[in-house]
Amino acid sequence: MDWSAIFSNTAQGLFSPATMAFALAALGLAMHFGFAGLLNFGIAGFMAIGAYGYAISILTFGFEWWQGILVSLVASVIFSLILGIPTLRLRGDYLAIVTIAAAEILRLLFLTNAFVDVTGSADGLSGYHNSFRAANPFPVGDYGFGPWTYNNNEMWVLVLGLLTLVICVSILLLLINSPWGRVIKGIREDEDAVRALGKNVFAYKMQALIIGGIFGSLGGIVYALPSSVNPGVYVTSLTFFVWTALLLGGAATIFGPVLGAVIFWVLQAFLSNVLPQLVSSGLLPFISSIQASTIRFILVGVGLMLLVIYRPQGILGDKKELTFVK
Amino acid sequence: MILSRSRTGAKYWTQIGLLTTILTLMFGGLFATSASADSVGEDLPYRVQGNVKNEGTALEGVRIVVSGGGYTAETVTDADGKWLIGVPEKAGYSVSLDQSTLPEGIAVIEEGGAEQSVEIGPSGAVTKNFFIGEGERIVVSLFDQIIARIIYGLNFGLMLGLAAVGLSLVFGTTGLSNFAHAEMVTFGAVTAFFLGGVLSLPIWIAIPVAVLISGAMGWGLDSGLWRPLRRRGLGLVQLMIVSIGLSLAVRYIFQFFVGGGTNQLPGFDAPKIKLFGATSLSIIDITSMVLSLVVIFAFAWWLLNTQTGKATRAISDNPDLAAASGIDVDKVIRIVWIVAAGLAGLSGVLWAYFRPGIKWDMGAQILLLIFAAVTLGGLGTAFGALLGALVVGMLVEVSSLVIPSDLKYVGALVVLIVILLVRPQGILGRKERIG
Amino acid sequence: MSSSANTPANPAAKTTGLHIGEIRPGVAKVDPIVTIDGVSRHFGGLTAVDVEHLEIPRGAITALIGPNGAGKTTLFNLLTGFDKPDTGTWSFAGHALAGIPAFKVAQMGQVRTFQLTKALSLLTVLENMKLGAKDQRGEKLLYSLFPFLWKAKEAEIEAKAMELLKRFKLDTKKDDFAASLSGGQRKLLEMARALMTDPVLVMLDEPMAGVNPALTQSLLEHVLGLKKEGMTVLFVEHDMHMVRHIADWVIVMAEGKVVAEGPADQVMKNPAVIDAYLGSHQDDDLGTITGRITLPKKGKK
Structure with a gap:
């Protein structure tokens, strides 16, 4: 057992772009589900819009990196409108079905050979980094210490990702503690009651959908910033993993989604390192190392079940403030 | 300019790369319509x-x-x-x-x-x-192609229908949108593979036994998981997320045992017999359609004529009233789970022949189509789900005449969304009274 | 029954002279606040509401009574924009309301409560109250991000909310989740929350249902208080004591139609009313008619 490698790889899970991407997407879901009560099962679609919007704007239209981000966010708003205008008037579980289907439609459209010139089909997209890296304020060199040592490009991704996360958390804090947040939480509890008090429930739900969607798309962008866009990532399982991270931290909290994402990825990094090593050192007999790496996904599923049954409010949630009202 | 990767950074990139690869390879997606990495895929095995x-x-x-x-x-x-x-x-x-x-x-x-x-x-x-x-x-004339597609679609739709009526029954009686239904589909196929492929039982024994084991699995899930959770008073959203967790866990348990590849059931490569026009079906296809039809008719008879079937419909209609009228709701729900799991298992076996092959995520590949069928027909109405499944099956097959085949599921999903918008109660569903 | 013990010793003075001409269903009012013409609503084959003409008098307390399934709640839903009628027009304070969404109806000053109380369980009592307030621009997305733009108004709202909570004796519970209140307290909270919107017309759907008899008295007084403050009240109720004691005008519905209306004491003697009640209730325990016992609802398919 190479404990130092295991430890070092696990420690990196703390600050990886994947962690920050998950945290952002989970924040978006917290806005949707935790505060507004919207059952969005298509967060992977919002993330895909972020990633593809960014990469396609740069590769196909020759935009600068920051223009690519703007394009992504506009696309995300349009996606929210397309999803929301028809479904937000319907019962909550319809939104769940529509969002999960819409995210799959998006993924299939990004995957099909029909648009291979733009989307790269199954290969995905890569090589869109020049503009972003040219804007890197960090001189060439290594930064950080121990397991958290990064080169200048990685540093640039991390700093930008962290900055985005801080901004999004602050916005959510302000929103949720404002009268706007009060209306949103009221809608989560009973939208008819809020409607009877003269609030335009549809408009509020739409605003919540758009803001959460933007957070999700920012997550997708941060995920795409360092490496490449791969259609195999934006599957329904990704949505469920983000949900797991959200529920782990606490759906109706602001720091919960961030904490949940960090725990999720640290655990994943730890298990993906420790399980194969347990096999190779003979501590897990009768199974192959491929089987060993499957175990952690079984654990995610089991963990999600236990969490929802025994601690639905998550780690940071208030016991009384269960978010699962019918 | 800054294109060189530093030594220390490699770990970090490896991690991202690893995660991306794992996500790509392991979560083959709901619809694994991926093309190869190279346009001709020389790196594939x-x-x-x-x-x-x-x-x-x-x-x-x-x-x-x-x-x-x-x-x-x-x-x-x-x-x-x-x-x-x-x-x-x-x-x-x-x-x-x-x-x-x-x-x-x-x-x-x-x-x-x-x-x-x-x-x-x-x-x-x-x-x-x-x-x-x-x-x-x-x-081949367009007409012949359409006829052929409709027949393939019928086959696909009947198979979807077997899974969809079960999902719809469970939804109707318990209110649960069961995402793990996909894994009950896979379970049937995997069990048939274990019995027929590994234990080498004749396939005509393996399939019925697999269906029975699937039904037993349904009983086990109800008494071991869902009934205790209902007793705990979990909300419907909570139950739905539990089913998502179960779906993930069971899917990877399948992968743990059967691996990431595809295995075939005996007789999957039966030759296609040219029937008419552009339509050619294998003996397996024909058996599959006949079997689905027989099972569906038996199921319909059960639902319409037996005491349990009637009780099932009564509970879907109004659970409180049903309980007040002396119907043993728990017992009926238990039977519903057994029937639903058995039908899903059979559907999985047929899906394994239709694809062809059994794979750890084969159920998840069609889960949204099953949902689409249930929604299309009207949530909670069993016959609606069947009708919805036939529409979805044919739509998928016929639409592939005009849109690229790797987008054929998109048509069905778009229709799902459109139906929800114009007629949320589905084809056979009732309009609910508000207030 | 316990409700008789809660009957006010000196019933409040009734407002009289509300109608013009002979009393009959659909009679014109001196000063109507709501006017309904030809409103009908069908559910499948069932006609839930079919009202030819109806006027609700301004500044008075009007009771809407009738057996279960008479269409009272459906009429409430139609008037408040929560449901759309198949035919008909209706207006509130001179504004035609057909096609106006529920939230706009509420903004015009026509606020309602629900038969099944809709306290927002996971919000505190005070938050519930503040939600009712009007003109808080912090409820707009862009303003909400800048607390200095709405803090002052928020303090104002909180003061008003506390005053109302005191009046409804809920001030000690202000930081509790609404979920922790009793059924009667939730009814009070819902009514108090409705008052936060400064309504012109308050529509109460079965305010007494499920309320502990100990609270009936204060509820009655609160409703009478609304009239004193110049508001119009329309309520649906099965509790005949409440109807008799506080309603200035009573409208009786049966099978979707208005079968009788008039001052409370006269309506109660009307043979059509007795028939409407006994016709569908002769097999029922009297308790259901007074709203003290809840049986499974009939005719609500």
Whole structure:
């Protein structure tokens, strides 16, 4: 057992772009589900819009990196409108079905050979980094210490990702503690009651959908910033993993989604390192190392079940403030 | 300018790369319609290849499409008339030659036409050379194609219907949107594979036993998980997320045992028999359709005529009233779970023949189509779900005449969304009274 | 029954002279606040509401009574924009309301409560109250991000909310989740929350249902208080004591139609009313008619 490698790889899970991407997407879901009560099962679609919007704007239209981000966010708003205008008037579980289907439609459209010139089909997209890296304020060199040592490009991704996360958390804090947040939480509890008090429930739900969607798309962008866009990532399982991270931290909290994402990825990094090593050192007999790496996904599923049954409010949630009202 | 990667950074990139690879490889997605990494997929483990020649003259630029097991890839022949397409699994594939890319006046003159089935041989490769010569192209009329597609769609739809009625019954009686229904589908196929493929039982024994074991699984899930959770008073959203967790866990348990590849059930490669027009079905296809129809009629009779069937419908209609009228709701729900799981298991076996092959995430590949069928028919109405499944099945097959085949599920999903918008209660559902 | 013990010793003075001409269903009012013409609503084959003409008098307390399934709640839903009628027009304070969404109806000053109380369980009592407030621009997305733009108004709202909570004796519970209140307290909270919107017309759907008899008295007084403050009240109720004691005008519905209306004491003697009640209730325990016992609802398919 190479404990130092295991430890070092696990420690990196703390600050990886994947962690920050998950945290952002989970924040978006917290806005949707935790505060507004919207059952969005298509967060992977919002993330895909972020990633593809960014990469396609740069590769196909020759935009600068920051223009690519703007394009992504506009696309995300349009996606929210397309999803929301028809479904937000319907019962909550319809939104769940529509969002999960819409995210799959998006993924299939990004995957099909029909648009291979733009989307790269199954290969995905890569090589869109020049503009972003040219804007890197960090001189060439290594930064950080121990397991958290990064080169200048990685540093640039991390700093930008962290900055985005801080901004999004602050916005959510302000929103949720404002009268706007009060209306949103009221809608989560009973939208008819809020409607009877003269609030335009549809408009509020739409605003919540758009803001959460933007957070999700920012997550997708941060995920795409360092490496490449791969259609195999934006599957329904990704949505469920983000949900797991959200529920782990606490759906109706602001720091919960961030904490949940960090725990999720640290655990994943730890298990993906420790399980194969347990096999190779003979501590897990009768199974192959491929089987060993499957175990952690079984654990995610089991963990999600236990969490929802025994601690639905998550780690940071208030016991009384269960978010699962019918 | 800054393109060099530092040594220390490698770990970090490896991690991202690893995660991306794992996400890509392991979560093959709900619809694994991925093409290969290369346009001809030379890095994939197995190969389908051939040579297109007309009386010794190599034909360049002829389009070849290989598809099967949810995988599609295409290429064109090179100057020597050669082509090669890598495929991910040791399985059966269909190879088709696009006759519109052949020079004028020549056509595929082989029995069976320009679309042929091949099976990867022991060497990991298979060669398919089309016989080409002067002659009329065997042009299939649009009408014949539509008829053929409708029949394939019927087959697919009946199979979906078996799964959809179960999902709909469970939803109707318990209110649960069960995402783990997909895994009950896979469970049937995996069990049949274990019995027929591993234990080498005759398939006509293996399948009924697999269905029975699936039903037992349904009983186990209800008494071991869902009933205790109902007793705990979990909300419907909570239950739905529990089912998502269960779905993930069970899916990876399947992967743990059967691996990431595809395995075949006995008899999957039965030859196709040309029936009429462009329609050709294997004996398996025909058996599958007949079997689905018989089971569905038996199910309908059960639902309409037996005491339990009537009680099931009463509970779907109004659970409180049903309980007050002396119906043992828990018992009926238990039976519903057994029936739903059995039907899902059978559906899984048929899906394994339709795809063809059993795979750890095969149920998840069609889960949204099953949901679409249930929603289309009207949430909670069993016959609606069946009708919805037939519509979805045919839509998927017929729409692939006009849209690329790797987008054929998109049509069904778009229809799902549109239906929810214009008629949220579904085809057979009732309008709910507000207030 | 316990409700008789809660009957006010000196019933409040009734407002009289509300109608013009002979009393009959659909009679014109001196000063109507709501006017309904030809409103009908069908559910499948069932006609839930079919009202030819109806006027609700301004500044008075009007009771809407009738057996279960008479269409009272459906009429409430139609008037407040929560449901759309198949035919008909209706207006509130001179504004035609057909096609106006529920939230706009509420903004015009026509606020309602629900038969099944809709306290927002996971919000505190005070938050519930503040939600009712009007003109808080912090409820707009862009303003909400800048607390200095709405803090002052928020303090104002909180003061008003506390005053109302005191009046409804809920001030000690202000930081509790609404979920922790009793059924009667939730009814009070819902009514108090409705008052936060400064309504012109308050529509109460079964304010007494499920309320502990100890609270009935204060509820009655609160409703009378609304009239004193110049508001119009329309309520649906099964509790005949409440109807008799506080309603200035009573409208009786049966099978979707208005079968009788008039001052409370006269309506109660009307043979059509007795028939409407006994016709569908002769097999029922009297308790259901007074709203003290809840039986499974009939005729609500």
